[in-house]
Amino acid sequence: MNVWMKVTRYEIRNVVRARALLGYGLFFLVASAGLVRMGGGVERVLPSLSNLILLTVPLVSVVVTTIFLYDGRAFNELLLSQPVGRDDLFKGLYLGLALPLAGAFAVGAGLPLLAAGGFAAAPGPVAVILGAGILLTAVFVGLGFLVAFSLKDAAKGLGVALLLWLLLTVVYDGAVLWASHVLAAYPLEKPMLAAMVLNPVDLARLMSLMAVDASVLLGYTGAVFQDFFGGPLGVGVSTGALAGWVVLPYLGALRRFRQMDF
Amino acid sequence: MTSARALRDLGEHPVWIRMEGISKRYGVRSVLSDIDVCFRPGRITAVLGPNGAGKTTLLKMLLGLVRPDGGRITVEEIPLDGDPGYRSEIGYMPQLPHFPDNLTGRELAGMLDDIRGFQGMPDESLAAELGLEGELDKAFRTLSGGNRQKLNAALAFRYRAPVLVLDEPTAGLDPVAARVLKDRVRRERDAGRTVLMTSHDLGQLQALADDVVFLLDGRVRFEGEVGRLLEDTGEADLEGAIATFLLEHTSPGTDGLEGVA
Numbered sequence: 001m002n003v004w005m006k007v008t009r010y011e012i013r014n015v016v017r018a019r020a021l022l023g024y025g026l027f028f029l030v031a032s033a034g035l036v037r038m039g040g041g042v043e044r045v046l047p048s049l050s051n052l053i054l055l056t057v058p059l060v061s062v063v064v065t066t067i068f069l070y071d072g073r074a075f076n077e078l079l080l081s082q083p084v085g086r087d088d089l090f091k092g093l094y095l096g097l098a099l100p101l102a103g104a105f106a107v108g109a110g111l112p113l114l115a116a117g118g119f120a121a122a123p124g125p126v127a128v129i130l131g132a133g134i135l136l137t138a139v140f141v142g143l144g145f146l147v148a149f150s151l152k153d154a155a156k157g158l159g160v161a162l163l164l165w166l167l168l169t170v171v172y173d174g175a176v177l178w179a180s181h182v183l184a185a186y187p188l189e190k191p192m193l194a195a196m197v198l199n200p201v202d203l204a205r206l207m208s209l210m211a212v213d214a215s216v217l218l219g220y221t222g223a224v225f226q227d228f229f230g231g232p233l234g235v236g237v238s239t240g241a242l243a244g245w246v247v248l249p250y251l252g253a254l255r256r257f258r259q260m261d262f
Numbered sequence: 263m264t265s266a267r268a269l270r271d272l273g274e275h276p277v278w279i280r281m282e283g284i285s286k287r288y289g290v291r292s293v294l295s296d297i298d299v300c301f302r303p304g305r306i307t308a309v310l311g312p313n314g315a316g317k318t319t320l321l322k323m324l325l326g327l328v329r330p331d332g333g334r335i336t337v338e339e340i341p342l343d344g345d346p347g348y349r350s351e352i353g354y355m356p357q358l359p360h361f362p363d364n365l366t367g368r369e370l371a372g373m374l375d376d377i378r379g380f381q382g383m384p385d386e387s388l389a390a391e392l393g394l395e396g397e398l399d400k401a402f403r404t405l406s407g408g409n410r411q412k413l414n415a416a417l418a419f420r421y422r423a424p425v426l427v428l429d430e431p432t433a434g435l436d437p438v439a440a441r442v443l444k445d446r447v448r449r450e451r452d453a454g455r456t457v458l459m460t461s462h463d464l465g466q467l468q469a470l471a472d473d474v475v476f477l478l479d480g481r482v483r484f485e486g487e488v489g490r491l492l493e494d495t496g497e498a499d500l501e502g503a504i505a506t507f508l509l510e511h512t513s514p515g516t517d518g519l520e521g522v523a
Contacts (some may be wrong), residue, residue: 003377010365010373017364074360081325081427082377083346213322261288262327 004088004095007079011096015068021104024060028108035112042118043212046125049109050208053133054201057105058140059165064142065097066161070154077262090145090257094250098141102134109133125204128211132204135242139200140165149256168201196238200245207238278303279324279425279456283333286319293319295480296333303474306447306457308467308488310504311477317460318357319426320477324458326352337425353423357408357430359414363403367394367413370402371420380421389416391442405509415443419450426450428459432466444470468500476504478511 015021031052039045069076070092079089110130114117118126143164151157176195180188196202279301286294293316301307309317309510324335326346335342342348345484361370374386389395392408397405405413411434428447432440447470451457461467467474474491476484484491484507488500495503 006373006376008367010362010377013369014362014364072360072362074356074358075362077327078354078356078361079377080327080346081349081352081356082374082375083348083350083379085346259329261329262322 003084004091007084007089007092008095008099010092012100015100017096018068021100024064024101025104025108027056028105029111031175032109033112036116036118038085040196041121042113042116043122043125046122046129046212047209050129050132050205050212053105053109053129053136053208054205055137055169057133058169058201061101061137061140062144062147062161062165063158064101065141066154066158069093069145069148073090073262085206086258087254090254094141097144098138101141102137102197105133105137106130113166113256122212125212129208131239132208135239135246136200136204138246139158139242139249142246142253145253148250149253149260150208168199172199173202197241200242203238203245207242210238213227276340279458280325280336281320281333282336284320284323284330284335285287285332286316286323286328286330292480294330296476297477297480297482299460299482301456301475302366303456304420304451304454304468305472306451306459306472307410307473307475309458309460309475309477310464310467312508315477316480317477318429320475321429321458321460324443325349325352325427350421351423352425352427353421355414355418355426355428356433357433359410361402361410361413364401366401367405367416370413371398371417374417374420377484378421385422386416386420387417388443388446389413391446392416392439408436408439411435412439413512424455426455426457426459428457430461431459432461432463440466448511464501464504465499474500476507478507483507483511 032049035048035052036042039048040147076089076093080086110126113126144161147161147164151160167192177191179195180192196206269278281297281299284294284297284299285292293314297320299320309320313315316399319328323330326342326344326349337348337351365373371384388410389398392415394409394412394416397409397413402410402413415431415435418428418431425446431443435443444466447457447459451472459467459470463494468488471488473486474484474488475482476491484494492498493505495506497503499505
């Protein structure tokens with residue numbers, strides 16, 4: 001077994017014992033089960049579940065990652081004093097955090113859908129919505145790594161992580177809407193598409209809501225995107241762009257980690 | 263031949279560490295300025311200096327935790343080239359034991375065995391001597407400060423590594439445990455291992471160390487045997503010798519002895 005696999009295994013063993021992870025999984029279990037029970041059918045609850053995922057998954061992923069990395073800084077120092085390369089340690093830590101977080105989300109949100117026959121009734125939309133949550137987990141774990149390895153001060157790091165979440169989930173769409181209002185006299189389709197690709201939460205929203213055909217819930221940028229690409233192509237493009245969003249913070253954080261002094 | 267390969271070939275033989283032209287800056291602050299220092303094999307070397315003198319930075323450079331801005335580090339004349347394999351020859355005891363809260367001592371030890379690819383029988387005698395055996399199945403977060411430090415020590419000595427790097431090893435230990443650890447450090451030296459250590463307890467260092475490297479303002483002000491330092495300064499003990507050095511080399515108002523080590 002490679003060193004990074006060993007690090008991943010031990011990091012997972014540590015993370016799954018944390019109460020926060022159990023609470024996260026239970027939260028989605030209760031929320032998803034509650035929506036299924038009250039919503040009257042899997043397909044009808046998917047848009048609501050998607051909105052919950054878009055707010056909660058980025059927040060928990062970035063905050064838990066940042067806290068774990070700051071808490072584990074001294075232990076990472078001990079691991080690096082062993083015959084472990086920095087790239088191996090980084091990969092092991094990333095997977096060790098991203099896999100349990102994605103797993104807790106997928107099991108919590110997915111089990112009630114499975115029990116309600118969601119995978120048989122609407123396999124595509126359910127898979128896309130759970131997939132969007134998993135990709136968002138990977139993106140925000142990567143952003144957490146980038147923050148924690150760029151700022152030595154834990155309080156500042158946590159503050160920046162929360163600001164990042166606020167910016168990408170709440171402020172960004174508002175700013176785009178404001179810009180579109182101010183610049184209403186100009187052709188804005190292409191800038192709007194660019195604006196959407198620059199925000200992973202918008203991409204995940206688009207991906208999810210286009211999959212459940214709930215265009216009424218799309219924001220302005222989503223409406224433009226859907227108009228431009230249509231259904232399946234839009235899902236494909238937004239998924240590809242979101243995958244790009246997974247890679248960029250990962251590589252940025254890895255570059256930072258290689259140069260870090262402990 | 264990579265440095266890691268060559269180091270493994272050394273087996274149980276002592277290792278000679280040489281650091282040449284080493285510099286390090288943190289932003290505008292220069293921590294180490296073009297220093298040359300050697301650590302002799304089979305000896306206990308105490309790295310001393312006031313707070314911020316660069317002691318921990320120096321030790322961490324040997325472990326690859328801090329990257330020098332300039333200079334080179336060689337072990338048995340083989341330069342460290344970024345291959346982490348050489349670290350299997352080092353046992354490191356960090357200043358503060360911060361291990362994952364949810365893992366037990368036994369799991370931590372197993373994890374390090376696994377990550378190091380350690381094949382032989384690990385040395386668990388220090389854990390037994392420190393009375394740690396009953397604590398090894400408890401989660402790290404439930405251990406007292408003293409037991410955490412004992413676990414830290416037991417992990418550093420577990421692999422019979424030719425080089426031991428100990429950063430404040432007795433901090434937080436009760437007098438009995440501190441004595442056990444000091445005896446163990448002596449035995450390791452007698453077995454031919456190279457020990458590099460820092461400590462705020464100058465009396466303890468005088469009783470243990472063979473050599474001293476004294477850092478001040480990012481430079482090596484003294485490097486040699488403890489006896490020679492005492493001779494040069496005309497002092498009877500390490501505390502007096504370091505005080506004399508500080509008075510000679512620092513301006514009034516600078517931190518005194520309190521920050522030394």
